[in-house]
Amino acid sequence: MDGKRPFQSLFNTSAINESLRQNKAVVCAITASYVSTFAGYPLDSLKSRLQTSRNPISVPRLAARVFQEEGIKGFYRGLWIPLFTISFVRAASFTIYNGTKDYLHQRNIVNRNNLIDVASAGGLGGAMAGALISFGSAPFELVKVRRQLEYSIAESKGIRLEKPPSTSQAVVDIVRTNGIKGLYNGFRLHLLRDTSGTALYFLEYDGMRHMLGRLPSGEQGPTPSWLPIPQSIVPFFCGSLSGVSSWALIYPLDVVKTKVQTRALAGERKRGVFETFHRLIRGPDPNNPRPFMAGIARIYRGLGISALRSITTHGLLWTFFDIVAGYIDRLPPPDEVFDNQRLV
Template sequence: MDRSSDGPAAKPRTISPYFWDSDAFNRILLNNRTAVQATVGSLVSTLLGFPLDSLKSRLQAARTPVTPFLLATNVFREEGIRGFFRGVWIPLLTISIVRTTSFTIYSTTKEQVHRQGFFTQDRLRDVALTGSIAGAASGSSICFGSAPFELVKVRRQLEYAIAQARGVTIAKPPNTMSAVAQIVREKGFFGLYQGFRMHFVRDTLGTSLYFMEYDSFRYLMGRNIRGEQGAPPPWLPIPQSLIPFFCGSVAGVTSWAIIYPADVVKTKIQQRALANEPYRTAWVTFRRLLRGPDGLHPRPMMVGFGRLYRGLGISAIRSCMTHGALWLIFDWVGHWIDRRTEGMPGAGLVPVL
């Protein structure tokens, strides 16, 4: 049989490693949906909230009361706009890993709890308890990795206050890597874990409260225990697209307000350790912040509470902005992945979040 008219035989198709394979990319997105959502949301929300986080740390560490506006003016006059972003690279580069790990542990723990048959009823109590357990597991796990980065961030944000406590003058603050090297040189590797116990308490309790509240608010706003979003309730008929922002903002502000004193104590302990000042336990630090250093003449209780909650206004605005943006972008990226992967095997499954 003459095959000459058929032309040359077709060569098997090969895909160059430099060829953009849309199907492979979509499969990566689908298989790593939670990681992609958490990474994008974390990067954007971190950039939005970092200047306010920097002001919050400075307000907590200030030895005398100062208004946020005056502090911001002083920072801008002495350090410029870069002063508000001092130490941003550490959280910006690592927050995606920490947040992705947090969301992954949270989601996996919820799946395990449901698989074991616990808290599977479609009611608020089961939703809240599941979110609390998953949040505690997430917060207690990630703090081992996030504690060194948190310490370095505090060091960079409070560079001038720490130098003043040491009795030295700095013309130009060291960069992030130099700050890490100095901590390790003076304290050793475990010097990066100064203040870890309070960090552990803050992250475990705070993350448990945060996810419990977020899941509870989402349930009240129409999402069932399987993660399917329904219509919002008639008593708060906000657009469905804004539900993640609303729930994230409320959960972020309220949970942060509850654990704020623990964060103040943590920051103060870390500041003293970085300044080579004598160590004080968390209880002693808390008591001095609440009642003052003079045991014979303690400050009024309300004044002490004001000291413990110094910077809360800035922190509340930051939490509202960052956590609202985080969940808004998280859901938006999830819908974008759904549209890209529509029709693929495994697409359309609602994640346990």
């Protein structure tokens, strides 16, 4: 029986290593996403509250109020939703993104050595991933918004909330009030935001990585002389910069989406996208419109905390993605494992 153990160990190790190699993108995406999501979720929660707040409030004051009224749990309310879905969303997103790029490269539609081609392939792959994933992620994000804004939604209904409902209760309440289609409130905005945002994000990331010395094989080469930063921080640098810049461009769309969804969840009168956007910019009183620059400041409320969240989550995402990818690349091939086991 003891003689079978080395063979059994060999079989398990080889099978696991081969499985990791074949599913490299999925494994890297899932692992990195859990770390980045947990680290950035409190900032995402504050961002949603700032977007829907009727009166301007500083981030430290809002954070203090959340802590006083809801405790640490208030910052992580709804965390299980993205943690539960992140494995599916990230795995599917990176599969579609990489699959689209591989399709373009294999048919010589784009050139791996050309900056415009590399960036365009990343943007197209991102657009495909964002559009397809949005059909599955929209209900989960709506429930996440509901969980993050339980107290403000209850306040708009004139209800004093002593204890917020659980995630399952929130889902039941949405379906009971608006039916299954209620889970897709604001879907068109969600689709537009995810398609355009993910396209911009991957276009910028792949373009920057190419400029900073990533080789066609995917490995990081020497950085250029005009930006001599350590190779180890290139993923964090590119991930943070592409996350912040792409998010800033689509931020007004996300504000409108959150506002539309919040009104729907609160049972208030439905407003169109353009009406919602106009009211956010010019205010609710047409006879006394808000100054234009004040309206722009209103539409970008929460961008600072959102930028910090993007730096944290996307920087960590690509850093851990590359770390896990490097670990998988260094796994010994099956024959090397066999030799080591036999020598032992």
